[in-house]
Amino acid sequence: MDYLLKxxxxxxxxxxxxxxxxxxxxxISNPVALRYLREMKAGDRLIIxxxxxxxxxxxxxxVISVDPSDPRNPRVKxxxxxxxxxxxxxxxxxxxxxxxDSPLVxxxxxxxVPLTAAQHKFVVGE
Numbered sequence: 001m002d003y004l005l006k007x008x009x010x011x012x013x014x015x016x017x018x019x020x021x022x023x024x025x026x027x028i029s030n031p032v033a034l035r036y037l038r039e040m041k042a043g044d045r046l047i048i049x050x051x052x053x054x055x056x057x058x059x060x061x062x063v064i065s066v067d068p069s070d071p072r073n074p075r076v077k078x079x080x081x082x083x084x085x086x087x088x089x090x091x092x093x094x095x096x097x098x099x100x101d102s103p104l105v106x107x108x109x110x111x112x113v114p115l116t117a118a119q120h121k122f123v124v125g126e
Contacts, residue, residue, distance in 0.1 A: 014059040033112040
């Protein structure tokens with residue numbers, strides 16, 4: 001499965017993830033976003049999207065493991081991937097018909113969003 005993870009770059013940017021190589025993605029409070037976190041499995045592909053002034057998908061990552069022992073706060077360990085060669089803005093995402101039904105567009109405040117294979121491919125430029 002593929003997911004998009006939103007982060008505020010002033011708090012934790014994709015560059016921070018690349019520097020750290022791995023991190024635990026937790027602290028999510030929205031029930032829908034938590035459900036998506038619980039669904040993650042080792043090997044799932046991730047897109048890192050920076051919010052705030054950026055509003056741009058900037059890099060890739062992957063899920064290393066999921067610790068579901070605390071259902072209120074699943075701890076998803078991720079590892080950094082590569083920067084996206086041509087970062088994709090929210091405007092570009094919204095303009096593409098393959099995102100018409102995406103929670104990324106319909107529920108803009110979600111910090112964890114599932115992606116289809118076609119959506120992932122579009123964002124990474126494949």
